[in-house]
Amino acid sequence: MENIKxxxxxxxxxxxxxxQHQEHYALEEGFDDSFGVLVTQIIDEFLHDHDPACERGWIAQKGNQRLGSIFCVKLTAQRAKLRLFLLVPEARGHGLGQRMLQTCMRFARDQGYEGMQLWTHESHRAAGALYARSGWELTDSRPAVSFGKANVEQTWEILL
Known part of the structure; x- marks a missing residue:
């Protein structure tokens, strides 16, 4: 995919x-409406309260078409949290996810964060493979019922 900014x-x-989050996760994961409520809360909180000096969100876009998102938010003074990482299906498999992840990690490193963490589900196998290839480590995995279905929640971490 060329000409993506x-x-x-x-x-x-x-x-x-x-x-995008509501539709994607309902279709591909079977998540109920509570997931959309969580995403709305995360985005609204970011829009109202984020510190642009150490927190940022990005959108991948080709022309007028948005293709994905990724966010870096402050977890502690030393640690950032990766959030809202999403690629629309037609943008997957072309290296854009790696590029977006590198953008987010570079920003975190440049802001002085010593490490990052993220929370996801085991069913997101392609994302997990991307994290592992990029040096992230799976630090916790546990069964849970969330968003109306049984899941295995995962925490991944990386030192910057």
Whole structure:
């Protein structure tokens, strides 16, 4: 995929990003509406309270078409959290996910974070493989019922 830019997330991306998460995770994972509620809360909190000096969101875009998102938010003074990493199906398998992950990790490193963590589900195997290839380690895995179905929740971490 050529001519893709990764730009800063802004208020105009809010509804698209919420809708993409709701539709994608309902279709591919069977998540119920509670997932959309969580995503809306995360995005609205980011829009209202984030510190642009050490937190940022990005949108991958080709022309007028948005293709994905990734966010870096402060967890502690030394640790950042990766959130809202999503690629639309047609953008997968072309290296864009790696590029977005590198953008997010570079930003975290440049802001002085010593490490990062993220929370995901075991069913996101392609994402897990990307994290592992990029030096992330799976530090916790546990069964849970979330978003209306049985899942295996995972925590991944990396030192920067």
């Amino acid at each position: 990764i730009r800063t997330f802004d208020q105009g991306d809010r509804d698209w990003l919420i809708r």
